[in-house]
Amino acid sequence: xxxxxxxxxxxxxxxxxxxxxxxxxxxxxxxxxxxxxxxxxxxxxxxxxxxxxxxxxxxxxxxxxxxxxxxxxxxxxxxxxxxxxxxxxxxxxxxxxxxxxxxxxxxxxxxxxxxxxxxxxxxxxxxxxxxxxxxxxxxxxxxxxxxxxxxxxxxxxxxxxxxxxxxxxxxxxxxxxxxxxxxxxxxxxxxxxxxxxxxxxxxxxxxxxxxxxxxxxxxxxxxxxxxxxxxxxxxxxxxxxxxxxxxxxxxxxxxxxxxxxxxxxxxxxxxxxxxxxxxxxxxxxxxxxxxxxxxxxxxxxxxxxxxxxxxxxxxxxxxxxxxxxxxxxxxxxxxxxxxxxxxxxxxxxxxxxxxxxxxxxxxxxxxxxxxxxxxxxxxxxxxxxxxxxxxxxxxxxxxxxxxxxxxxxxxxxxxxxxxxxxxxxxxxxxxxxxxxxxxxxxxxxxxxxxxxxxxxxxxxxxxxxxxxxxxxxxxxxxxxxxxxxxxxxxxxxxxxxxxxxxxxxxxxxxxxxxxxxxxxxxxxxxxxxxxxxxxxxx
Amino acid sequence: xxxxxxxxxxxxxxxxxxxxxxxxxxxxxxxxxxxxxxxxxxxxxxxxxxxxxxxxxxxxxxxxxxxxxxxxxxxxxxxxxxxxxxxxxxxxxxxxxxxxxxxxxxxxxxxxxxxxxxxxxxxxxxxxxxxxxxxxxxxxxxxxxxxxxxxxxxxxxxxxxxxxxxxxxxxxxxxxxxxxxxxxxxxxxxxxxxxxxxxxxxxxxxxxxxxxxxxxxxxxxxxxxxxxxxxx
Numbered sequence: 001x002x003x004x005x006x007x008x009x010x011x012x013x014x015x016x017x018x019x020x021x022x023x024x025x026x027x028x029x030x031x032x033x034x035x036x037x038x039x040x041x042x043x044x045x046x047x048x049x050x051x052x053x054x055x056x057x058x059x060x061x062x063x064x065x066x067x068x069x070x071x072x073x074x075x076x077x078x079x080x081x082x083x084x085x086x087x088x089x090x091x092x093x094x095x096x097x098x099x100x101x102x103x104x105x106x107x108x109x110x111x112x113x114x115x116x117x118x119x120x121x122x123x124x125x126x127x128x129x130x131x132x133x134x135x136x137x138x139x140x141x142x143x144x145x146x147x148x149x150x151x152x153x154x155x156x157x158x159x160x161x162x163x164x165x166x167x168x169x170x171x172x173x174x175x176x177x178x179x180x181x182x183x184x185x186x187x188x189x190x191x192x193x194x195x196x197x198x199x200x201x202x203x204x205x206x207x208x209x210x211x212x213x214x215x216x217x218x219x220x221x222x223x224x225x226x227x228x229x230x231x232x233x234x235x236x237x238x239x240x241x242x243x244x245x246x247x248x249x250x251x252x253x254x255x256x257x258x259x260x261x262x263x264x265x266x267x268x269x270x271x272x273x274x275x276x277x278x279x280x281x282x283x284x285x286x287x288x289x290x291x292x293x294x295x296x297x298x299x300x301x302x303x304x305x306x307x308x309x310x311x312x313x314x315x316x317x318x319x320x321x322x323x324x325x326x327x328x329x330x331x332x333x334x335x336x337x338x339x340x341x342x343x344x345x346x347x348x349x350x351x352x353x354x355x356x357x358x359x360x361x362x363x364x365x366x367x368x369x370x371x372x373x374x375x376x377x378x379x380x381x382x383x384x385x386x387x388x389x390x391x392x393x394x395x396x397x398x399x400x401x402x403x404x405x406x407x408x409x410x411x412x413x414x415x416x417x418x419x420x421x422x423x424x425x426x427x428x429x430x431x432x433x434x435x436x437x438x439x440x441x442x443x444x445x446x447x448x449x450x451x452x453x454x455x456x457x458x459x460x461x462x463x464x465x466x467x468x469x470x471x472x473x474x475x476x477x478x479x480x481x482x483x484x485x486x487x488x489x490x491x492x493x494x495x496x497x498x499x500x501x502x503x504x505x506x507x508x509x510x511x512x513x514x515x516x517x518x519x520x521x522x523x524x525x526x527x528x529x530x531x532x533x534x535x536x537x538x
Numbered sequence: 539x540x541x542x543x544x545x546x547x548x549x550x551x552x553x554x555x556x557x558x559x560x561x562x563x564x565x566x567x568x569x570x571x572x573x574x575x576x577x578x579x580x581x582x583x584x585x586x587x588x589x590x591x592x593x594x595x596x597x598x599x600x601x602x603x604x605x606x607x608x609x610x611x612x613x614x615x616x617x618x619x620x621x622x623x624x625x626x627x628x629x630x631x632x633x634x635x636x637x638x639x640x641x642x643x644x645x646x647x648x649x650x651x652x653x654x655x656x657x658x659x660x661x662x663x664x665x666x667x668x669x670x671x672x673x674x675x676x677x678x679x680x681x682x683x684x685x686x687x688x689x690x691x692x693x694x695x696x697x698x699x700x701x702x703x704x705x706x707x708x709x710x711x712x713x714x715x716x717x718x719x720x721x722x723x724x725x726x727x728x729x730x731x732x733x734x735x736x737x738x739x740x741x742x743x744x745x746x747x748x749x750x751x752x753x754x755x756x757x758x759x760x761x762x763x764x765x766x767x768x769x770x
Contacts, residue, residue, distance in 0.1 A: 307626040307647035312559045315566055318651045346648055 028233040035229035036222060043218040054210050058203040063157060063177055070179035070196040071155055073102055077183050084186060091187035099131045112136045112172055112197040118190035123150050135168035141178050141195050149193040155181040162197050172199030239267045243274055255282040296360040306349060317342050351482040358489040365493055367518055370409045371402040372445045376434045379416045386421060391429045394420060403438025405514035407494050415487040416445055419510045422483065423449040437526035444527040446511040454502025462500050463488045497522060501529050546573040548593035548662045553583045553609065554624060555601050563596065566651045580604030584612050593662050595621045599636060607639045614640030618697035620661035637738035642699040643725060660726030675708035675767050676756040678747060700743045707757060711767040714760045740765060
């Protein structure tokens with residue numbers, strides 16, 4: 001369905017969703033991640049602070065040293081100039097004499113030197129006329145420093161970036177410090193500025209080394225923290241996960257499942273408490289099971305104990321019933337009554353046993369594909385005698401196609417028969433319709449009568465055991481009062497619905513809906529619960 | 539109980555620990571023309587069976603002395619006489635266990651006397667009309683009048699019910715019998731669709747006549763319909 005362009009996006013969002021799920025589910029991942037994040041922040045701050053301190057210390061030290069050296073050189077130069085005082089020399093020569101030794105010393109000691117033009121002319125290096133270590137780019141001296149030395153000033157320094165016009169061995173390059181101090185040439189009595197350019201390369205390298213070391217240490221520290229967090233979280237999470245697994249198994253009915261208890265720590269105590277809980281649960285469930293087993297045994301024993309004498313009574317009743325023609329009328333009638341009441345007693349006992357079987361959870365389904373249309377017709381045949389007796393017609397309204405459901409045909413027939421006999425009982429000789437419907441998800445059968453109907457709230461109560469709409473009303477068809485309860489249990493056993501609708505005077509409708517397959521959940525019914533002819537006008 | 543002047547329709551051994559029920563049964567049976575003897579203990583049943591030589595046994599499953607299932611097996615071990623179980627439990631397991639131990643039919647208490655009598659009649663009626671006929675099914679030959687089944691002139695021992703079942707299938711080898719039809723034709727009544735009777739007895743029959751009961755060739759299952767005689 002996704003366009004080709006959308007597919008990688010889908011995959012990406014899928015991956016993101018999976019990652020989020022993992023994140024949500026794994027306590028361990030969250031603990032490790034948050035610990036690492038926090039440690040990274042702290043390590044980062046500490047590292048930055050350390051680097052800052054180291055740099056300041058290194059640079060301050062270097063600057064002090066550089067200024068001392070530069071002042072030394074300048075003092076030397078001044079001394080020399082003072083010595084040549086009085087001899088009239090060409091100023092250019094004097095400049096050379098002054099600067100050449102310093103340049104050569106600088107070459108060996110690793111600094112560069114510039115002698116600016118006379119301050120009178122502005123002292124700007126860009127104006128030309130400066131003498132300097134070869135290969136040096138004059139722009140290495142910042143404008144601000146030159147500005148400062150445009151008039152006589154004391155020694156001053158600043159940071160700069162030393163640039164070269166060509167690579168020369170021994171010539172500093174890159175970040176550096178430039179120190180300026182002034183000398184006065186006797187030749188023209190002009191003030192010249194000597195710029196000394198010192199490299200900070202060594203410091204930079206030291207700093208880089210320190211930074212690298214700190215970074216490595218930080219990363220290792222983070223790794224250690226992550227490992228520790230993982231280990232600690234694992235120690236806590238593993239028992240929790242184990243407890244979860246055991247709890248799941250307990251929940252699925254493996255009651256003998258227990259946690260292993262090792263040591264005496266909090267987790268061990270948790271495990272002990274958990275096991276205690278499981279044991280108590282197991283004991284309770286065992287007790288309940290035992291009770292339920294006893295109950296079932298009791299029901300089965302009662303059934304046996306009750307059935308045998310009932311059989312004897314039944315046979316005796318039959319013998320009397322067969323011989324009633326030779327009795328006087330009173331005794332003959334008594335024999336007849338005995339017979340009919342024995343029938344009722346028998347159905348009641350059978351219904352009670354059926355209900356108790358449901359209660360014990362002992363009811364089993366023998367499911368196959370059942371066509372509800374066939375069921376409807378069979379039930380009509382079965383109940384024809386009763387219907388004729390009550391002067392009621394039972395009509396089947398079914399579609400042409402079969403309405404199939406996976407069901408126990410005996411139980412479904414019992415439900416429908418129940419509904420139909422109930423309807424005949426309450427239809428007051430008006431027609432009864434059996435509606436059948438089905439689709440690929442479900443099949444339904446509805447029994448509609450136009451008799452007395454149900455009062456408000458009664459549509460839920462009809463399924464209660466021994467419930468009667470009107471306790472005073474005659475029990476005509478000999479129902480036991482358990483029929484609809486059994487039908488409801490039967491419907492539930494199939495995962496189906498059995499629902500009732502009714503309105504006083506307008507009759508009622510009972511609808512049985514069964515899923516097409518036993519395992520499928522039921523979502524809708526192919527037939528409406530409220531009959532079409534009874535819909536309120538909208 | 540003195541022997542009646544008129545000839546009896548058959549002799550029925552009633553094995554039930556409830557003396558009232560047993561007596562009531564014998565009253566009803568006498569009315570229907572059967573002669574009966576009552577045994578109330580499981581461990582006395584076999585002895586009574588040997589001395590009384592009944593045409594049918596009514597057997598309760600819960601008995602003092604010896605379990606009804608065991609009694610059923612013992613009787614079946616020495617005779618093919620029809621056995622009808624009386625059970626208070628209609629649940630599948632009890633019925634199937636009873637049928638598998640050799641009972642031909644069962645009735646669930648409380649039963650209607652007429653229903654019981656109908657079943658007893660169906661079980662003993664067999665003796666009424668023997669026809670001279672020889673059938674073959676697979677490599678078996680059936681002598682209907684002589685009630686014997688032989689394979690390679692060796693007799694195969696079948697109970698009367700199993701024999702009837704086999705004959706029913708062999709008479710119409712082209713026809714597939716549904717379980718309901720077999721119930722009607724072999725058991726002789728239309729029961730409330732308890733097809734377990736047929737299933738269990740087909741299994742028992744197969745275990746006696748098939749070369750390999752796992753791959754039946756004589757009584758073949760037709761899936762979703764029923765059974766038919768094998769063509770082989």
